[in-house]
Amino acid sequence: MRIVMIGTGYVGLVSGACFADFGHHVTCVDKDASKIDALLEGRIPIFEPGLDALVESNVAAGRLDFTLDLEKVLPEADAVFIAVGTPSRRGDGHADLTYVYAAAREMAPLLREGAVVVDKSTVPVGTGDEVERIIREVCPNLTFSVASNPEFLREGAAIDDFKRPDRVVIGVNDDHAEKVLQEVYRPLTRNESPLLVMSRRAAELTKYAANAFLATKIAFINEMADLCEKVGADVRDVARGIGSDTRIGNRFLMPGPGYGGSCFPKDTLALLKTGHDYEAPLRIVESVVAVNDQRKSAMGRKVVQALKDAGGGADAHGKTVALLGLTFKANTDDMRDSPAISIVQSLQDAGVNVRAYDPEGMEQAKKVIQNVTYCANSYEAMDGADAAVIVTEWDAFRALDLDRMKDLLSQPLLVDLRNLYSRTDMEEHGFTYVGVGR
Numbered sequence: 001m002r003i004v005m006i007g008t009g010y011v012g013l014v015s016g017a018c019f020a021d022f023g024h025h026v027t028c029v030d031k032d033a034s035k036i037d038a039l040l041e042g043r044i045p046i047f048e049p050g051l052d053a054l055v056e057s058n059v060a061a062g063r064l065d066f067t068l069d070l071e072k073v074l075p076e077a078d079a080v081f082i083a084v085g086t087p088s089r090r091g092d093g094h095a096d097l098t099y100v101y102a103a104a105r106e107m108a109p110l111l112r113e114g115a116v117v118v119d120k121s122t123v124p125v126g127t128g129d130e131v132e133r134i135i136r137e138v139c140p141n142l143t144f145s146v147a148s149n150p151e152f153l154r155e156g157a158a159i160d161d162f163k164r165p166d167r168v169v170i171g172v173n174d175d176h177a178e179k180v181l182q183e184v185y186r187p188l189t190r191n192e193s194p195l196l197v198m199s200r201r202a203a204e205l206t207k208y209a210a211n212a213f214l215a216t217k218i219a220f221i222n223e224m225a226d227l228c229e230k231v232g233a234d235v236r237d238v239a240r241g242i243g244s245d246t247r248i249g250n251r252f253l254m255p256g257p258g259y260g261g262s263c264f265p266k267d268t269l270a271l272l273k274t275g276h277d278y279e280a281p282l283r284i285v286e287s288v289v290a291v292n293d294q295r296k297s298a299m300g301r302k303v304v305q306a307l308k309d310a311g312g313g314a315d316a317h318g319k320t321v322a323l324l325g326l327t328f329k330a331n332t333d334d335m336r337d338s339p340a341i342s343i344v345q346s347l348q349d350a351g352v353n354v355r356a357y358d359p360e361g362m363e364q365a366k367k368v369i370q371n372v373t374y375c376a377n378s379y380e381a382m383d384g385a386d387a388a389v390i391v392t393e394w395d396a397f398r399a400l401d402l403d404r405m406k407d408l409l410s411q412p413l414l415v416d417l418r419n420l421y422s423r424t425d426m427e428e429h430g431f432t433y434v435g436v437g438r
């Protein structure tokens, strides 16, 4: 199978490299010469564990290459995947489809007879219809198909998610497209990953519904965590208690500082916009978005309160905290919509100074968080600070040297927004411990 992947961002690069690893011949195309140059020189422009080795071995095997030149590769392609960005449109939260439609228009005259154009970018319902219309407008006599194949890749675990998916969703409106996509994913279905075939519109909506539902689980458990703090229960017990019911499931029930990243915040807003456009209000998703927005700044206020409590009620103004972790979750350098941004803002609003460290996200963080002292490691961040605050669940923060922490901090106060530590252990070590929902 010859596959062309348009867009070498996160989704395009991971998917392209994995398809090549399945044995297909894949060419990834991008307009950004600096990205293509980097990839041709063997440099990976994003941080994703395992991706560099996967790209290297498939390039060496002659199954994966990169080009700026759509004209050279498209006429050979059996399947053309669109994996370009669909950022939130400024103002209304609707997904900006400019790049998707531009790709459709540009590829149209180069497509071969029978080509299947597959949208992998996250796009609102009906986008496939418009892609089809654009190609038809440019090439009225061409036989082609347009399909939807949403991705469900978690940053930091994307290769595993791609190769061992719970399911693959295929949205097709004709048999030929289904046959080609069955062939593309054959190596997976041999491993019994279910391939769910449905209409194109259902597939487009499935992606948003999945992310909105997962966001709902997180917002729900975060509200339960607040209630647990008030009633004196441990939210982790409650999460275990409900999650063991297979109808509920125990994943995505970890309370924390709120969800961030490139998908949940953007996709929930885009889904709300679709609901609005079709006059089908999505009140649950509306609440989830509001709950999560409030949660991020509430976590900053929680730290300020912990500082006040530790100081016998004195103002937190002029105090210093060490923020451990800045990215929206571990194993990524991604800062998009990271709770750390709001947390720093509320700390600074309360006059608290921030020292910060993140294992991978410092470079990205410096672009979005200012007036913070960036430190070379966790211990440098804690030096002289009045509290340590864990924001991201990096492995590096799971086994901190507690004696060293106590020496470095001006007072032994840990605010653990990811519940990495046991209260009993911390108290035995003489710490004041503040977790989430406990």
Ligand code: UDX
Binding pocket: 151, 152, 153, 154, 155, 156, 211, 214, 218, 251, 252, 253, 254, 255, 256, 257, 258, 259, 260, 261, 262, 263, 264, 328, 329
């Ligand atoms: C998500 C989806 O999981 C993936 O299927 C989709 O295609 C892209 O969006 P990603 O954004 O990489 O992936 O991260 P994910 O692991 O889903 O976490 C998203 C956010 O939720 C993070 O901020 C994380 O910290 C938070 N989260 C997740 C929780 O607060 N609690 C949980 O139990 C799980």
